[in-house]
Amino acid sequence: xxxxxQSPQSLIxxxxxxxxxxxxxxxxxxxxxxxxxxxxxxxxxSLTIMTFSENTKSNGRYTATLDADTKQSSLHITAxxxxxxxxxxxxxxxxxxxxxxxxxxxxxxxP
Amino acid sequence: DVKVTQSSRYLVKRTGEKVFLECVQDMDHENxxxxxxxxxxxxxxxxxxxxxxxxxxxxxPEGYSVSREKKERFSLILExxxxxxxxxxxxxxxxxxxxMRSYEQYFGPxxxxxxT
Numbered sequence: 332x333x334x335x336x337q338s339p340q341s342l343i344x345x346x347x348x349x350x351x352x353x354x355x356x357x358x359x360x361x362x363x364x365x366x367x368x369x370x371x372x373x374x375x376x377s378l379t380i381m382t383f384s385e386n387t388k389s390n391g392r393y394t395a396t397l398d399a400d401t402k403q404s405s406l407h408i409t410a411x412x413x414x415x416x417x418x419x420x421x422x423x424x425x426x427x428x429x430x431x432x433x434x435x436x437x438x439x440x441x442p
Numbered sequence: 443d444v445k446v447t448q449s450s451r452y453l454v455k456r457t458g459e460k461v462f463l464e465c466v467q468d469m470d471h472e473n474x475x476x477x478x479x480x481x482x483x484x485x486x487x488x489x490x491x492x493x494x495x496x497x498x499x500x501x502x503p504e505g506y507s508v509s510r511e512k513k514e515r516f517s518l519i520l521e522x523x524x525x526x527x528x529x530x531x532x533x534x535x536x537x538x539x540x541x542m543r544s545y546e547q548y549f550g551p552x553x554x555x556x557x558t
Contacts, residue, residue: 335484365546374446374532374549375485420484430547432484 333358335423335433343439348411352436354404354421362424366395366406369418369435378406378419408438416440445469446550448533454556461520463553465533473536474516475547476500476508478529485532491516523557530554 335356344350356364363382367375379388379395381404387396392409408415421433449464467474473492477485477500487500489508497508505527509517516535520527531554534547 340482372451373551374534375547376549377546380546430487432486434482434484 333423333425333429333431335421335431337419337421337433337436339436340434341437341439343441344411346411346413346440346442350408350411350438352406352408352419352438354406354433356402356404356421356423356431356433358402358423358425358431360425361399361402362428364395364397364404364424365422366393366404367420367422369420371417375420411440413440413442446533446535446548448531448550448553450553451551452554452556454558455520455523456558457524459523459557461523461555461557463518463520463531463533463555465516465518465550466514467516467533467535467548468514469535469537469548470513471535471548472513472538474510475534475536476506476516476518477532477534478502479532479552480529488518523555525557528555528557 338353365380366378368378369375379390381388381397383399394407397404418435418437420435423431446467455461475490476488479485486502488506491497491510507519530552532552533550536547
């Protein structure tokens, strides 16, 4: 069964610290993987997209990595800011153009 | 910037009422989607449309219908609302598969629907 699992479910860190969010998927075959950021009360916004040939991609303080062999991705946030408080959702596009959504990680940045 | 708007941010309806949720996008996208989002679950696709008057069932279409009379507008209809349809509803649009940013979805702000 195609699944995307994210961990942790929630995370609280202090402002300025780094953190890493995990995404494991069983989708096969795999086309691409996206990370979305969803602020409370808003729709998700795309952060990065990676195909199977890409290992890492950055968007400012956000860096996503992908290991297509182990079917794992991570999103690393550097020098966190209060505005990083949000849910981060991992989404995998399968071969039949089906999007498989993870449940998300809720990140809280404390001052 | 792509803009996707939804008719209401918050909505409270009674069981059995007919509910209309409207979504409008301004980027001339072919594809439009309706999802529901519940705590602890990933987004679940209700219906999508790849062209005017065309619609396809998603993963959880039961209890819902859709309408796409114009390219920019995609409506979700709850024929007879039930309490288990209390949820956040998200509309999205995306460019066609031939576009370089294909399958990137642009979301509206969501409608939080409560059915009592």
